[in-house]
Amino acid sequence: QKEVEQNSGPLSVPEGAIASLNCTYSDRGSQSFFWYRQYSGKSPELIMSIYSNGDKEDGRFTAQLNKASQYVSLLIRDSQPSDSATYLCAVRNYGGATNKLIFGTGTLLAVQP
């Protein structure tokens, strides 16, 4: 079992719809969770981080965390074609004093105009 799992997609949504991206993780001790966006040929950029159970909103983005179910999601409201990218879920893996992240393979989102 992979430590961080995502559906590779592509997830296709029409413009203006809500895109829902999901991620599960295996290490029950994980405490910090991150969503990165990566455009084709570019480097990952951080969108959201979440550490506590529940929802965290930032503009059109909402991250949701359920530690009991080991599940984290990202909702994108009013999806735009410019949101089309690969979304990477990352989990902070505590190993001594380090801040290593374990990444999922990413979900490709395609927003159709």
Place this chain on the structure above:
Amino acid sequence: NAGVTQTPKFQVLKTGQSMTLQCAQDMNHNSMYWYRQDPGMGLRLIYYSASEGTTDKGEVPNGYNVSRLNKREFSLRLESAAPSQTSVYFCASSESRQGWVDTQYFGPGTRLTVL
């Protein structure tokens, strides 16, 4: 403030050749990381440096060496390149202050092809 920079942007090597990928950050971050990204495999950690003067292996260290030259610079060396090392390489850095939740910032990447 350039953030994280990497050189070169593109490189083609022949099997057995060596090269060093350079990474520098100007954010005064303590920790630095090298990842490789392959289709369907996601980002995998090669080596990291939690602080100046320390380096540790990540998930896929075989065939690579690293040097944390100073707080700003972290280089990745391929001593004898193999086709399996064809990939996109990303350097990242994070502040890693005690008690703070960390964010990693990525460089633009190096696209390496080994023939």
